[in-house]
Amino acid sequence: MAITLPDLPYAKNALEPHISARTLEFHHDKHHKAYVDNANKLIEGTDLAQLDLEAIIKKVAGDASKAGVFNNAAQVWNHSFYWNCMKPGGGGAPTGDIAQKINADFGSYEKFVEEFKNAGVTQFGSGWAWLVLADGKLKIVKTPNAENPMVQGMKPLLVVDVWEHAYYLDYQNRRPDYLTTFVDKLISWDFVNSCLK
Template sequence: MVGVSCAGSGDGTIKLPSLPYNADALEPYISEETIRFHYGKHHSGYVKKVNRMIKGTAYANLGLEAIIQKTRGNADEIGIFNNAAQVFNHTFYWNSMKPGGGGAPTGIIAEKIEADFGSYDAFKTAFASAALSQFGSGWAWLVKDGDALKVIKTSNADTPAEGLIPLLTVDVWEHAYYLDYQNRRADYVDAYLQHLVNWEFAETNLVG
């Protein structure tokens, strides 16, 4: 798990990372209203909940990724995992977008997509299909698996499994798009791909 920093602060708390742009910067594709609810209510809510849950526990002074790794698959710690993973996922999502982004990439990431998917259009089809076929809440991801890129989807708060390096993600929980797109998830995913993807972030994660 790479690409974003959500480490513990040293005082037993996980901090809410700042948005990498202003709340209105992704308009008209994602509205300021959506950002203020999504980041200001949902994302910040996960930060508050995980801090309440880890207070006084062995997780209190760990970084976010360590908390996720130690609670993954542990039924007794599912609440901690869900909230910690959602802090990570949302932080990764904000960084996966930028104003004036989207469209076909260039550089190393473009060459790798061409090699592993056959074309950018083939990647775009695979990514959109994962995002649209995720039943209920979850995420679609571009990940590096060994030497190959692939598209996966995860349910609810889950993150890519150990060994997979996330490069990009799109949030397909309804709170990510409903104010702007209602039930038109396909239009939201298309806007993400055409106008918002931060390919520089993906390439940074790819090359390490």
């Protein structure tokens, strides 16, 4: 079961001016594709080749001898999830079930925004900031490198990529500006609601 590179769920220029077509071209067509290619090479001819992507990630998580497989497979999953967390004309206050859950678990949308952006800003080096469901409650976590909260039994609902290649062409070293734009202009709350089910 080969790991494949999914198409972006929108045109490469659809997120402009917030994320440029040039960034998506490098990020999706080069970085994401490299993780797909590397993961396929690493699982070729092994028992992992028969598993789906999520099963591979869960099976090799924490196994130092399979770190290369984990890093590439998890990065494929993380990126595929990240693309779906954004949409043209997205962002702003949520609607639907997630809006009520955010108010219940964080006290307000503003408190959620503050904690989510803070997780992204304070993730040292490369990594991700996530909104997850853990034991029935919403929680914000940050992970380094390729780590994914699902291996700790949490359910990812939303992620922002804070590896420099996600924003550097558009924002240079201004990670806080990128995070503000992500929250205000890009989040696909429809997708987040679909993950909550």
